[in-house]
Amino acid sequence: xxxxxxxxxxxxxxxxxxxxxxxxxxxxxxxxxxxxxxxxxxxxxxxxxxxxxxxxxxxxxxxxxxxxxxxxxxxxxxxxxxxxxxxxxxxxxxxxxxxxxxxxxxxxxxxxxxxxxxxxxxxxxxxxxxxxxxxxxxxxxxxxxxxxxxxxxxxxxxxxxxxxxxxxxxxxxxxxxxxxxxxxxxxxxxxx
Numbered sequence: 612x613x614x615x616x617x618x619x620x621x622x623x624x625x626x627x628x629x630x631x632x633x634x635x636x637x638x639x640x641x642x643x644x645x646x647x648x649x650x651x652x653x654x655x656x657x658x659x660x661x662x663x664x665x666x667x668x669x670x671x672x673x674x675x676x677x678x679x680x681x682x683x684x685x686x687x688x689x690x691x692x693x694x695x696x697x698x699x700x701x702x703x704x705x706x707x708x709x710x711x712x713x714x715x716x717x718x719x720x721x722x723x724x725x726x727x728x729x730x731x732x733x734x735x736x737x738x739x740x741x742x743x744x745x746x747x748x749x750x751x752x753x754x755x756x757x758x759x760x761x762x763x764x765x766x767x768x769x770x771x772x773x774x775x776x777x778x779x780x781x782x783x784x785x786x787x788x789x790x791x792x793x794x795x796x797x798x799x800x801x802x803x
Contacts, residue, residue: 704751
């Protein structure tokens with residue numbers, strides 16, 4: 612079975628992230644009202660980079676919108692304010708991304724072509740394959756990708772994308788479907 616990047620990230624995020632990293636109620640209300648979000652942690656250039664980068668990690672597909680559609684940049688901005696100990700890696704990582712992009716193409720990350728952006732990300736996305744001199748980028752990208760997944764799959768859009776059906780009332784429990792029991796090789800019958 613082959614699995615695309617979005618499915619793999621969804622699987623990793625399938626743990627009840629909403630319980631671990633709940634979206635702040637004020638952020639949800641602002642998103643619902645359609646208010647334009649003004650970042651409180653990120654600078655304007657960082658904000659542009661964050662918005663591009665999260666959509667490269669979780670792009671729009673046939674199931675749902677992209678990470679920006681789910682409000683992941685806003686979630687990250689909130690998380691950086693809520694967790695000051697994570698601010699340094701974020702700022703340094705975004706600066707590293709622009710510096711490495713500049714070294715490769717002479718442009719900031721957001722100004723590069725799609726091919727230039729993907730080439731840079733491919734160099735750091737797979738830790739076992741990355742060159743040692745890219746270790747700072749590898750560490751940043753892996754943490755950033757995890758935060759992107761947490762933000763997306765704990766959002767309303769992400770929960771819908773996972774087709775999560777928990778927290779609903781089941782009027783009558785008929786047990787596990789027989790085909791699932793058969794697949795697992797178990798039954799409700801006791802061997803007494």
